[in-house]
Amino acid sequence: MARAVSKRRKLIVTVLAWSIGLLIFFPILWTILTSFKSEGEAIELPPKFLFFAWTTENYAVVQERSNYLLFAMNSILLALGSTLFALVIAIPSAWAMAFAPGKRTKDLLMWMLSTKMMPPVGALIPLYLIFRDFGLLDTRGGIITVLMLLNLPIIIWMLYTYFKEIPGEILEASRMDGASLGKELLYVLTPMAIPGIASTLLLNIILAWNEAFWTLALTTKDAAPLTQFIASYSSPEGLFWAKLSAASTMAIAPILVLGWFAQKQLVRGLTFGAVK
Amino acid sequence: MATQQTRALGKLAVAPSVFALFVWMIVPLAMTIYFSFLRYNLLDPNIACSLMHPGQLFDAENRCLAGFSNYTYFLTDPAFFKAMGNSLILVGWVLGISVAGGTLLALLLDQAFYGRGFVRIMMIAPFLVMPTVSALVWKNMMMNPVSGFLAYLFKLVGLQPIDWFAHAPMTAVVIMVAWQWVPFATLILLTSLQSLDEEQKEAAEMDGTPPLSYFWYIVLPHLIRPMTVVILIETIFLLNVFAEIYVTGTGGRAGNLPFLVYQYGLISNDIGGASAGGIIAVILANIVAFFLMRMIGKNLEA
Numbered sequence: 001m002a003r004a005v006s007k008r009r010k011l012i013v014t015v016l017a018w019s020i021g022l023l024i025f026f027p028i029l030w031t032i033l034t035s036f037k038s039e040g041e042a043i044e045l046p047p048k049f050l051f052f053a054w055t056t057e058n059y060a061v062v063q064e065r066s067n068y069l070l071f072a073m074n075s076i077l078l079a080l081g082s083t084l085f086a087l088v089i090a091i092p093s094a095w096a097m098a099f100a101p102g103k104r105t106k107d108l109l110m111w112m113l114s115t116k117m118m119p120p121v122g123a124l125i126p127l128y129l130i131f132r133d134f135g136l137l138d139t140r141g142g143i144i145t146v147l148m149l150l151n152l153p154i155i156i157w158m159l160y161t162y163f164k165e166i167p168g169e170i171l172e173a174s175r176m177d178g179a180s181l182g183k184e185l186l187y188v189l190t191p192m193a194i195p196g197i198a199s200t201l202l203l204n205i206i207l208a209w210n211e212a213f214w215t216l217a218l219t220t221k222d223a224a225p226l227t228q229f230i231a232s233y234s235s236p237e238g239l240f241w242a243k244l245s246a247a248s249t250m251a252i253a254p255i256l257v258l259g260w261f262a263q264k265q266l267v268r269g270l271t272f273g274a275v276k
Numbered sequence: 277m278a279t280q281q282t283r284a285l286g287k288l289a290v291a292p293s294v295f296a297l298f299v300w301m302i303v304p305l306a307m308t309i310y311f312s313f314l315r316y317n318l319l320d321p322n323i324a325c326s327l328m329h330p331g332q333l334f335d336a337e338n339r340c341l342a343g344f345s346n347y348t349y350f351l352t353d354p355a356f357f358k359a360m361g362n363s364l365i366l367v368g369w370v371l372g373i374s375v376a377g378g379t380l381l382a383l384l385l386d387q388a389f390y391g392r393g394f395v396r397i398m399m400i401a402p403f404l405v406m407p408t409v410s411a412l413v414w415k416n417m418m419m420n421p422v423s424g425f426l427a428y429l430f431k432l433v434g435l436q437p438i439d440w441f442a443h444a445p446m447t448a449v450v451i452m453v454a455w456q457w458v459p460f461a462t463l464i465l466l467t468s469l470q471s472l473d474e475e476q477k478e479a480a481e482m483d484g485t486p487p488l489s490y491f492w493y494i495v496l497p498h499l500i501r502p503m504t505v506v507i508l509i510e511t512i513f514l515l516n517v518f519a520e521i522y523v524t525g526t527g528g529r530a531g532n533l534p535f536l537v538y539q540y541g542l543i544s545n546d547i548g549g550a551s552a553g554g555i556i557a558v559i560l561a562n563i564v565a566f567f568l569m570r571m572i573g574k575n576l577e578a
Binding site for chain 1: 281282283285286287289290292293294296300303305307308311337341381384385387388389390391392394395396397398399400401402403404405406407408409410411412413414415416417418422423427428431442453458459460463466467468483501502505509512515516518521522523524525533534537538541542547550551553555558559560561562564565568569571572575
């Protein structure tokens with residue numbers, strides 16, 4: 001690991017990397033800064049970076065005007081609800097496929113993956129009509145089910161790759177010792193599976209939180225999450241940059257924090273284990 | 277090894293997921309195929325049907341059989357060629373930018389420097405931003421021709437600011453989407469770079485291998501596989517870009533295939549036409565999916 005890197009080279013790379021990093025991050029940084037400006041200063045040119053009258057009133061106004069909390073609550077409920085729902089179905093499946101694989105297990109996994117390849121527009125019309133006819137449009141239950149199904153293949157795949165890494169000898173040892181299937185599950189598998197399940201949970205919350213096709217098409221108000229809340233700012237009368245920035249900052253902040261922890265899981269989950 | 281009992285239990289455990297995904301995949305697809313052969317408009321009492329088959333409507337909802345006419349109509353609609361073109365431009369450019377940019381950024385992040393963890397999260401952050409936020413931030417604070425930050429920069433160097441969404445909507449969408457997907461490519465390629473054999477690196481260094489040939493003969497061959505994965509996965513997602521176009525209101529000129537289907541269906545209420553468009557999108561996506569599945573499948577064997 002101890003490769004000699006000259007100090008000068010390290011400094012040059014540091015400057016270069018920080019410049020490019022800040023450049024890429026700039027739109028987000030700018031949004032956060034703008035959210036603390038007054039509307040007047042938000043559109044002022046030349047733009048002010050740090051020396052403006054800092055204010056938090058935008059956050060208060062956003063909450064008051066468009067009921068941010070309701071949308072945020074919906075985002076949390078949809079992300080958590082769909083993820084937990086999917087985990088309940090996925091954990092037994094992934095467990096079975098990893099530890100008691102049959103001849104068809106690989107085909108089955110590939111088939112599950114293939115459902116993810118289906119473009120949403122192929123299902124948009126029927127789903128919209130089904131939702132309309134069953135009164136599911138703009139209901140939390142309806143959209144949670146869709147998000148659950150949408151991410152179920154990724155969840156099963158991720159869990160499968162994690163479960164696969166649990167050494168089989170441990171299971172055999174516990175079986176030799178006469179552990180029943182229930183005990184095997186509870187005392188041997190569960191503790192070892194928890195990290196994988198947590199990683200899967202994390203990735204899926206991020207995916208569900210940012211999902212912006214079905215949430216835009218199937219919700220309007222009551223079940224609408226933050227994606228829809230932000231989209232409502234696209235109308236001309238909603239274009240107040242400082243408030244748009246405050247709303248945006250609140251919508252992305254939780255996921256930026258989660259994403260910090262989830263970098264590895266993102267790679268594994270989104271490449272279906274092809275890159276680890 | 278697995279006993280009869282565990283096998284049966286295993287089947288039982290897999291059943292709910294298989295059932296859920298089967299229904300999720302088959303029911304909407306079957307309905308879309310069915311609708312694509314109908315004249316079916318949500319709003320109008322269906323004029324087309326009553327003209328074609330006077331007095332003999334297909335059912336209570338004013339639907340009648342259309343044969344392949346939805347397909348011929350959709351496939352000969354000039355908007356279809358435009359949307360296909362836009363889809364291809366979007367996918368092609370974003371792929372090119374993200375593979376090239378992602379490789380460079382991953383190589384940079386693989387170097388030793390101060391604050392690496394922090395720079396890495398700054399570079400990955402755009403991927404975590406929800407698409408509607410990214411669209412509005414770019415449209416307003418960045419690309420607004422009067423007070424946007426880019427306009428400010430253009431004026432600073434004495435150039436005329438570009439009215440992105442009026443004069444170059446496609447470029448604007450490509451920039452927005454690339455901003456979100458370059459980080460994804462970076463993340464995948466960086467992960468793969470870090471699994472490059474440390475000893476190989478050291479050996480190359482000791483032999484005094486010039487950086488370019490080191491990159492060409494050792495790094496690049498190692499990156500070919502993750503690059504293919506990036507290309508295939510991004511293609512699947514990029515073919516389905518919707519929110520960025522919907523929210524910025526660029527659908528008229530920079531609309532892609534998904535947006536056109538959305539327009540047919542939920543704006544013009546032409547369910548038959550939209551369904552035909554949906555099926556065409558499914559067929560196109562399946563061509564890409566075929567190659568992706570083969571790659572991932574091979575990995576499963578290993």
